[in-house]
């Protein structure tokens with residue numbers, strides 16, 4: 001998080017220099033790291049968006065975490081919407097529980113998603129929706145472990161990192177057919 005803030009401040013500083021020419025008033029309200037359609041994107045800006053983790057775990061960052069550590073992160077950052085135990089609430093989906101075999105099926109991260117790496121990827125880029133990308137990589141590993149633990153996929157003290165996470169066996173890993181031809 002400190003790295004990202006440092007980059008933002010640097011970009012803002014550069015932006016302020018440019019904006020000062022036009023209007024000092026505008027500079028104070030300029031977004032920290034603007035990415036705009038039709039404008040060239042800098043390497044620093046690109047790095048802030050180049051976060052996609054592949055199903056096989058490629059591009060997972062350094063860091064690690066366990067479910068035991070992730071419980072506090074989950075309660076502070078996720079429980080208000082997804083429920084204290086991941087059961088979901090009005091407007092926010094259940095993250096755990098359910099089954100693909102019931103009628104109708106209850107599709108959750110735990111029952112449906114074939115790759116654990118997708119959970120890390122999604123949470124890092126999109127959650128919480130009020131402040132996406134606000135969690136550190138360590139916090140994302142921790143809360144990912146916690147959600148997986150809530151569904152009984154991994155033990156409370158299992159250490160998730162870029163090597164162990166891709167090897168986690170999701171319950172529905174055989175439930176998809178690859179028609180991509182790759």
Ligand code: HEC
Nearest residue numbers: 077078081091092093107108109122123127128129130143
């Ligand atoms: C302000 C409410 C809110 C908070 C806080 C929040 N979420 Fe979400 N979350 C949502 C909503 C709404 C969706 C559905 C988004 C959609 O389908 O477009 C969602 C979707 C998800 C999904 C995808 C579920 C699926 O089956 O598609 C995951 C995983 C997830 N959230 C994890 C988390 C985690 C982990 C946290 C805490 C770091 C968190 N969320 C915090 C509201 C929230």
